[in-house]
Amino acid sequence: MSRRRDPVRITPAYLATGGRTSARRALPDVLTRLVRVDGRAAASLSPPQHHLLTAVDGGDLTLADAAGHLRLPVSAVRILAGDLLDLGLIQAVEPAELPDVELLENVLDGLRKLKKPA
Template sequence: MSGPVRPYVITGGRSRPSRNVLALESLVSAAPTAGPGLGELPETEEGTLNREHLRILALCRKLLSVAEIAAHLRLPLGVVKVLIGDLWDLGAVHVIPPVPQAERLPATLLEEVLVGLRQLR
């Protein structure tokens, strides 16, 4: 299958992740207890994990960003966010959100520091 039908099927018809904090640069790693070989697979709302969920778990044995996972799977970013959200809700992955951009210091404060340093001479 190709086109818009396949992503719709992969996500069970959902277009938004359960958690709205997944940024492109959020880092994802599989939980130590997640993955095949651990008996029964966790259940999602739609049933057992699908093939894409398992591929994400396999990829995330090492730390990867959401964007990298989407590139490896060759799936749209929105689809990958929904799948990662499922795994996160199940406790199968750990997600590290991006560090917020530091606030810029006002130019006036920097000028005051410079004037103070010059007075120390």
């Protein structure tokens, strides 16, 4: 089986972050939601920063989904997202609004409903 060439990744991971390996911002959860802040123009971004911003322009993305799309390690996207946060171009939103127990009740209920024949 031949491996398809990667159509998206434009920069090796270690170059995407300018050689940085740790983020200035704490975005510990890979399900952190990245949301574009409207009306803020982007100036002098690096190509990888621009690429991430362009992706978030289209809609909300989790860190993990952004990494999957950009074909970069989550650790690299975490750093890029921190840059865009610092510039006020995006916001980072917690993955869940509900407390744990309610959250898990919803999940259990939802999974059980999937089992019912349509």
